[in-house]
Amino acid sequence: MVASIVRTLQLNPTTLSPISRPLLFFSIPLQLRAVRRASVSMSYNRQLAAAKKAAALAACLCQKVQKALLQSDVQSKYDKTPVTVADYGSQAVVSYILEKELPSMSFSLVAEEDSEDLRKEEAQGMLKRITELVNETLASDGMADMMPLSEEDVLVAIDSGKSEGGPHGQHWVLDPIDGTKGFLRGDQYAIALALLDEGKVVLGVLACPNLPLAAVASHNQLISKDDVGCLFYAHVGTGTYMQSLDGSKSTKVHVSATENPEEASFFESFEAAHSMHDLSGLIAKKLGVKAPPVRIDSQAKYGALSRGDGAIYLRFPHKGYREKIWDHAAGYIVVAG
Numbered sequence: 154m155v156a157s158i159v160r161t162l163q164l165n166p167t168t169l170s171p172i173s174r175p176l177l178f179f180s181i182p183l184q185l186r187a188v189r190r191a192s193v194s195m196s197y198n199r200q201l202a203a204a205k206k207a208a209a210l211a212a213c214l215c216q217k218v219q220k221a222l223l224q225s226d227v228q229s230k231y232d233k234t235p236v237t238v239a240d241y242g243s244q245a246v247v248s249y250i251l252e253k254e255l256p257s258m259s260f261s262l263v264a265e266e267d268s269e270d271l272r273k274e275e276a277q278g279m280l281k282r283i284t285e286l287v288n289e290t291l292a293s294d295g296m297a298d299m300m301p302l303s304e305e306d307v308l309v310a311i312d313s314g315k316s317e318g319g320p321h322g323q324h325w326v327l328d329p330i331d332g333t334k335g336f337l338r339g340d341q342y343a344i345a346l347a348l349l350d351e352g353k354v355v356l357g358v359l360a361c362p363n364l365p366l367a368a369v370a371s372h373n374q375l376i377s378k379d380d381v382g383c384l385f386y387a388h389v390g391t392g393t394y395m396q397s398l399d400g401s402k403s404t405k406v407h408v409s410a411t412e413n414p415e416e417a418s419f420f421e422s423f424e425a426a427h428s429m430h431d432l433s434g435l436i437a438k439k440l441g442v443k444a445p446p447v448r449i450d451s452q453a454k455y456g457a458l459s460r461g462d463g464a465i466y467l468r469f470p471h472k473g474y475r476e477k478i479w480d481h482a483a484g485y486i487v488v489a490g
């Protein structure tokens with residue numbers, strides 16, 4: 154890891170302000186070590202179990218939709234970015250499961266989607282399909298005996314994600330599909346769920362349904378359809394673990410120990426519209442990195458980084474783009490461990 158130019162990713166739950174640091178190099182930030190010491194005695198086991206279950210079930214829903222993507226499953230949001238039945242369905246499933254699994258805890262969720270567009274007349278068909286998908290997904294987890302959720306229940310579950318967060322208490326942070334463009338292309342995407350406690354990320358789960366279980370070193374290997382589907386999770390102070398999404402035994406993973414940029418490879422967005430490829434190429438060259446960029450959609454990059462597939466993540470959003478906490482919270486803790 155190129156430690157001399159490490160930047161600490163800072164999440165500000167008070168204002169949901171942008172993460173205004175375009176350059177992200179990771180090792181273990183000093184600030185996080187302090188948090189780790191303070192939190193090490195605090196157990197988040199129940200929250201972690203619920204988060205893993207929620208992300209894995211949401212991943213099932215997304216896989217099903219990706220396999221049979223219909224044009225009617227996609228809408229354009231007010232900002233012209235795409236949103237699909239899977240984004241909404243994933244958010245409803247995660248929100249529903251977290252509330253159900255952790256009934257004794259106060260519930261606050263800061264999530265990307267909301268129901269506004271779905272409540273419009275022209276979205277009736279889409280809402281019906283989302284409701285079916287959510288009910289099928291919950292039933293597949295043995296919740297068949299429960300009453301199916303109504304369309305209104307689904308809208309309410311989606312809107313549970315409207316919390317504003319804040320520096321006190323616990324807040325879940327969710328990107329129900331991170332990398333929707335990758336999802337639509339049939340490539341990488343992630344379900345990214347994190348927990349903030351007193352303003353710090355203390356737990357994170359990243360489900361990456363299309364990420365190979367073996368290391369990715371070049372884009373070519375990303376096309377493999379065999380042995381894909383990773384679930385990364387980290388709980389402050391205990392390191393990061395990976396298991397397959399179908400539930401295999403988990404293994405502890407470690408970031409790259411490389412100190413030599415000549416041996417390092419770097420990740421960046423697949424989408425040039427999300428990050429300036431020319432600039433990252435230039436910086437990588439100046440650092441002495443020899444390998445070509447590995448371009449992957451979504452926070453799957455953080456998952457790959459957490460197990461040492463590459464050593465560096467470069468991201469230079471175009472002017473005016475505001476990063477959101479759900480785009481980095483889970484990925485951050487998975488890398489920081």
Ligand SMILES: Nc1ncnc2c1ncn2[C@@H]1O[C@H](COP(=O)(O)O)[C@@H](O)[C@H]1OP(=O)(O)O
Pocket residue numbers: 234265328330331332333334335422423424426427428449450451452470471474480
């Ligand atoms: N113009 C943009 N610049 C940077 N990131 C963007 C832009 N539009 C959307 N994103 C977000 O970038 C992330 C994935 O990008 P990448 O694959 O480049 O890492 C997602 O969080 C995506 O949101 P979304 O969650 O809606 O997919």
Ligand SMILES: [Mg+2]
Pocket residue numbers: 234235236265333
């Ligand atoms: Mg989006």
Ligand SMILES: [Mg+2]
Pocket residue numbers: 328330331332479480
């Ligand atoms: Mg996102």
Ligand SMILES: [Mg+2]
Pocket residue numbers: 240265328329330331332333
């Ligand atoms: Mg998203």
